[in-house]
Amino acid sequence: xxxxxxxxxxxxxxxxxxxSILIFVALRLLPGDPTTFSLAxxxxxxxxxxxxxxRELGLDQPVFVQYWNWISGVVVGNxxxxxxxxxxxxxxxxxRLPATVTLAGxxxxxxxxxxxxxxxxxxxxxxxxxxxxxxxxVALGLATPVFVIGILLVLFFANFLNxxxxxxxxxxxxxxxxxxxxxxxxxxxxxxxxxPQLVRYLQGSIRGVAEATFVRxxxxxxxxxGRTVSNHIVPNALLPALTSxxxxxxSLLGGSVVxxxxxxxxxVGQLVVDAVVKRDYAVIQTIVLLAASAFVVVTLIxxxxxxxxxxxxxxxxxxxxAPRSGDTSVIKEASV
Amino acid sequence: xxxLKVGSTRSLLRAVYDQPSVIVSLATIFFIALISAFxxxxxxxxxxxxxxxxxxxxxxxxxFGTDELGRELVARMxxxxxxxxxxxxxxxxxxxxxxxxxxxxxxSHGWIEEVLMRTADAIMAVPMILxxxxxxxxxxxxxxxxxxxxxILKAPLVARVTRASxxxxxxxxxxxxxxxxxxxxxRILFAEILPNVFPVIVAVAxxxxxxxxxxxxxxxxxxxxxxxxxxxxxxxLKIGYSLIYQAWWYALIPAIAITIVIAAFxxxxxxxxxxxxxxxx
Numbered sequence: 001x002x003x004x005x006x007x008x009x010x011x012x013x014x015x016x017x018x019x020s021i022l023i024f025v026a027l028r029l030l031p032g033d034p035t036t037f038s039l040a041x042x043x044x045x046x047x048x049x050x051x052x053x054x055r056e057l058g059l060d061q062p063v064f065v066q067y068w069n070w071i072s073g074v075v076v077g078n079x080x081x082x083x084x085x086x087x088x089x090x091x092x093x094x095x096r097l098p099a100t101v102t103l104a105g106x107x108x109x110x111x112x113x114x115x116x117x118x119x120x121x122x123x124x125x126x127x128x129x130x131x132x133x134x135x136x137x138v139a140l141g142l143a144t145p146v147f148v149i150g151i152l153l154v155l156f157f158a159n160f161l162n163x164x165x166x167x168x169x170x171x172x173x174x175x176x177x178x179x180x181x182x183x184x185x186x187x188x189x190x191x192x193x194x195x196p197q198l199v200r201y202l203q204g205s206i207r208g209v210a211e212a213t214f215v216r217x218x219x220x221x222x223x224x225x226g227r228t229v230s231n232h233i234v235p236n237a238l239l240p241a242l243t244s245x246x247x248x249x250x251s252l253l254g255g256s257v258v259x260x261x262x263x264x265x266x267x268v269g270q271l272v273v274d275a276v277v278k279r280d281y282a283v284i285q286t287i288v289l290l291a292a293s294a295f296v297v298v299t300l301i302x303x304x305x306x307x308x309x310x311x312x313x314x315x316x317x318x319x320x321x322a323p324r325s326g327d328t329s330v331i332k333e334a335s336v
Numbered sequence: 337x338x339x340l341k342v343g344s345t346r347s348l349l350r351a352v353y354d355q356p357s358v359i360v361s362l363a364t365i366f367f368i369a370l371i372s373a374f375x376x377x378x379x380x381x382x383x384x385x386x387x388x389x390x391x392x393x394x395x396x397x398x399x400f401g402t403d404e405l406g407r408e409l410v411a412r413m414x415x416x417x418x419x420x421x422x423x424x425x426x427x428x429x430x431x432x433x434x435x436x437x438x439x440x441x442x443x444s445h446g447w448i449e450e451v452l453m454r455t456a457d458a459i460m461a462v463p464m465i466l467x468x469x470x471x472x473x474x475x476x477x478x479x480x481x482x483x484x485x486x487x488i489l490k491a492p493l494v495a496r497v498t499r500a501s502x503x504x505x506x507x508x509x510x511x512x513x514x515x516x517x518x519x520x521x522x523r524i525l526f527a528e529i530l531p532n533v534f535p536v537i538v539a540v541a542x543x544x545x546x547x548x549x550x551x552x553x554x555x556x557x558x559x560x561x562x563x564x565x566x567x568x569x570x571x572x573l574k575i576g577y578s579l580i581y582q583a584w585w586y587a588l589i590p591a592i593a594i595t596i597v598i599a600a601f602x603x604x605x606x607x608x609x610x611x612x613x614x615x616x617x
Contacts, residue, residue, distance in 0.1 A: 014454065015457055018455060022455070027473060139602065143546070143602050144599075145550050151577055151580070151588070159580060159581060250462075254465045273560065276473040291462060292461050292466075295463075
């Protein structure tokens, strides 16, 4: 077991190292750097001033040295300084993080509340028609980009019905009621965007569990269908669905970038979009690496927890290990 | 399940019967592709400004309404559709070329496999839109660059699928036999195995088009994709959204177009996956 844990942790670290190199190299493949942007902004920037700026930002050093300076800082939680605002990148992200976490957390909770009944009720009622209708909506949901959902909600609720404010943000600590009003539309948008995925994962694991022998036994000893579903199938189906949590967190982070733009939500997503416009590499590389870390770490934790939660896997160690979430569906449908 | 040969009329009809929606999806794609392809003939002047007819709602005279400069939205949609589809198809083609090479190389060589598949894992571990933003920050966002960015980002998926199928095929009797009679590895891979792996790749390619449309639209919508004066559907959506309280149709029309096209390509991809995989079943 210990060997397995160490192996998984090790391969996660290797994966993160690969990601950090990819991000870093991609940002520095072209000769231009952020100082070119500053030059375009202000007239009459002297070459000396430019040179000084490059020196201060460490951009005159070889790429390996730059990478080493960055990554050795990241490991100890020092993300360096923004190229433009002179603030530490860590501080910039910390300021924006509460908004994004609020949005993503609310959206995830809502999505689970939507997805579980949608996946379970057709099975519970044993209605083929309800399942077909569900599948049509799930396919439609998977095809609808998150910004389209946002725009439709704004059109309907903010424009026609005048119910919620289309955009804005108030911290929960300042005014909970107003904060909730601002949160509703963005959270519902993001929740509707990831719920179809969750339904698919749940349906998949339910289908697997429903054919298990213990379900047949439960039916055989006279337990009604309703109780079989609620006490035997659903609890056992939730566990395999958990393995897709890493992918879900990834979609949440990706989706929140777009949702934050739709609703002018001042989170990390807006920060990275602004950074791309300004070519503030220090900010971009850190945010993208953190997002990837979130995915990798959640996947790792779920994988390790899975061994603890499912006793079968502890007995038969490595052979019968649960498939890693990334491998479960090789062909993924489009998602931002 | 009875095994039906791919290519026979009966298996085709059977597959259509199993998923009849594919007819609607194919017709939709065909219709939109046709209008986009012939947009220069159908709507020769999409940029014709008519200041007296600004932001008019859809009507028999202005099918999709007019934009903030009085231009016909139906004409702009047709032209933007062309750019949207060209970017998506270009990205798909690039992702297939890169992904097939990537996957075949990874499926047949020991140590390269590790590096190549780790790289694929690394790209797939980052939310696609974020990686796209990294590349946009580095390379800008002209349509050509967008094709390259999306092509690279979608290649790992093709690589994974190709690698998995390549490994299965390489272990099969016929591939081992070919090696015994002395065919070179490259020849076995590209002349013998590639045709057998191809059906799976076609299905992934179709899904990649849908995905490319979605990400390009997302990038353009947040202002980091196709830039005016060029316009994709995502660009129109961005402008329309900024005018959403004055002109509801301006954002709604591109939004619906994007969704319909993605849904159609997803549907066809799914159908192809099932139809072409039937041989395996």
